[in-house]
Amino acid sequence: MIKALLCDLDGTLLNIDFAGFMKDYLEGAARYFEDCIPPEVFQRQVLVSTGAILANDQPGRTMLQAFMDHFSQALTLPPDTLERFQKYYETDFPKLERWGGPVPGARELLEAALERGLDLVIATAPLFPEMPVRERLRWAGVDDLPYRLITSSEVMTRSKPFPAYYEEIAERLGVPPQQCLMVGDETVMDGAAARAGMRVALVGSDRPSFTNRMVASTELERLFTETGPDLPRYPGLNELLDRLRAEGVL
Helix, strand or coil: CCCEEEECCECCCEEECHHHHHHHHHHHHHHCCCCCCCHHHHHHHHHHHHHHHCCCCCCCCCHHHHHHHHHHHHCCCCCCHHHHHHHHHHHCHHHHHHHEEECCCHHHHHHHHHHCCCEEEECCCCCCCHHHHHHHHHHHCCCCCCCCEECCCCCCCCCCCCHHHHHHHHHHHCCCHHHEEEEECCCCCCHHHHHHCCEEEEECCCCCCHHHHHCCCHHHHHHHHCCCCCCCEECCHHHHHHHHHHHCCC
């Protein structure tokens, strides 16, 4: 019996041009630090530090703490660094909405899960704080739903594509991995849930992950290149919803 529905955000619930989004994101955030860090240096280090923390496995250290640890070791940061990021998320980040929009069937899938009493989880790679994650949920038209968990950088201590990320989610929910269904679009990032014992359903076309451009460890490179389990893939969320209804899952 499935008790929790986990959904990836970018490319699954949100139709997004992630390359364009990241370009504007980095340029916009850099402007909030241009008085003390050259923009090109800031942008490059954000990507390097993000890639470096994907393999964070220090017990109790959140992904946000891991990012700040790595970021501050590479650059001399102003004491109000977090406040500057927060101000950017509050003021300029919403302007990036032009890069994203709803995916057909996303709201219907989530509402069907709620009707069956399932826990809803936004299982996005925990590389952003909750505020910009919720903003992207707004672009997807699903920001008003009662999520049990949003895997933001302030909360999570592990990341995709490690199975430990999915095990951490299951532990936080108090639900065995075998009773969780993970829905995503990326074979490596989202398919890793199968290694944690979860059921996985992939939707849309199989595209290379933007994240694999930032990998900074041999273990991560292996995860992005090795052949994983054969997972079912559906044309879209509407087709997946039809399948889950036919099975009695939703």
